[in-house]
Amino acid sequence: MKFAIVNGNRTEAAKSIKGICPSCGSELIAKCGEFKINHWAHKGTRTCDPWWEPETEWHRSWKNNYPNEWQEVSLTDENTGEKHIADIRTAHNLVIEFQHSHIDPEERATREKFYRDMVWIVDGTRLKRDYPRFLKGKKDFRKTDKQGVYLVDFPDEIFPANWIQSSVPVIFDFKGLETIDDINDARHYLYCLFNKRVGRYAILAEIPRKAFINNSIDGNWLLRVQNFNDLIRLKQEQQKYIVLQQEQQSRLSKVKYRQRRGPLIDYIDKKQFSNQFKPKRNGRR
Numbered sequence: 001m002k003f004a005i006v007n008g009n010r011t012e013a014a015k016s017i018k019g020i021c022p023s024c025g026s027e028l029i030a031k032c033g034e035f036k037i038n039h040w041a042h043k044g045t046r047t048c049d050p051w052w053e054p055e056t057e058w059h060r061s062w063k064n065n066y067p068n069e070w071q072e073v074s075l076t077d078e079n080t081g082e083k084h085i086a087d088i089r090t091a092h093n094l095v096i097e098f099q100h101s102h103i104d105p106e107e108r109a110t111r112e113k114f115y116r117d118m119v120w121i122v123d124g125t126r127l128k129r130d131y132p133r134f135l136k137g138k139k140d141f142r143k144t145d146k147q148g149v150y151l152v153d154f155p156d157e158i159f160p161a162n163w164i165q166s167s168v169p170v171i172f173d174f175k176g177l178e179t180i181d182d183i184n185d186a187r188h189y190l191y192c193l194f195n196k197r198v199g200r201y202a203i204l205a206e207i208p209r210k211a212f213i214n215n216s217i218d219g220n221w222l223l224r225v226q227n228f229n230d231l232i233r234l235k236q237e238q239q240k241y242i243v244l245q246q247e248q249q250s251r252l253s254k255v256k257y258r259q260r261r262g263p264l265i266d267y268i269d270k271k272q273f274s275n276q277f278k279p280k281r282n283g284r285r
Contacts (some may be wrong), residue, residue, distance in 0.1 A: 002071060003027040003072050004030075005018045005019055006020075026042060029041050056100050066096075070089060070090055070091070071088060072086070073086045094117055095117060096221055097121070098123070099120055105162055112166065112167045116283070119171060120166065123176060124132040124175075130160060131187070134191070136158075137154075141204065149205050151203065155202040159172065170193045171207070194229075196233070231272055
């Protein structure tokens with residue numbers, strides 16, 4: 001954890017001080033070493049949030065884009081009384097969860113149901129194969145009439161399987177903490193996989209890093225996602241209408257074909273068909 005309560009104030013970990021967990025009220029120990037970022041930890045292996053994962057520099061770097069009071073916000077499940085700590089909860093009630101380690105699909109779905117208005121940001125640098133696989137698939141992305149938005153066929157071959165069925169937007173960060181001098185490198189962008197489909201295609205948006213941060217701070221992100229989902233819903237309805245029209249046209253064509261044939265042609269066709277299977281006779285009768 002980044003913050004503990006010390007003398008009534010949210011305080012970052014430092015040597016020789018003790019704090020209180022803002023979520024469960026138990027004592028926290030300041031962990032300040034050379035190899036890990038300074039953080040607070042519960043005594044022993046105990047943690048008050050079963051969803052909590054060890055924090056990396058990548059987590060901390062993302063959190064620092066937001067005001068301190070939006071970081072590590074404790075929320076209570078009204079049904080179970082269980083408390084969970086959101087990485088970021090903005091003044092507009094958007095929850096942002098930064099995920100570095102592997103996550104079980106069941107836990108992912110439970111967290112999405114609990115937080116509702118949320119977005120995942122996934123560390124795409126954790127596994128070495130993830131970015132090369134994405135870069136290979138990127139060549140086949142289909143452009144749309146909206147700049148930076150693509151249709152993706154077979155998303156399970158491009159993105160980690162755990163995230164394909166997410167019910168909320170998932171943003172992949174393939175840059176992480178790396179410094180990249182090439183301004184045209186694709187990793188400067190974030191890649192948002194939406195939870196909607198158009199036909200068999202997944203929908204992916206290429207988003208400038210600063211644009212996402214600014215939109216999530218000023219409250220425009222939730223509005224943009226809602227508008228985008230409305231647009232996708234409209235396209236889905238249009239797609240269904242086109243398919244329905246094609247099916248109706250196909251059935252109508254078959255009816256007209258039968259009507260044009262008439263009984264005489266049907267009789268000739270049957271005769272020709274049956275003659276194909278008659279045994280040939282050799283010689284005269």
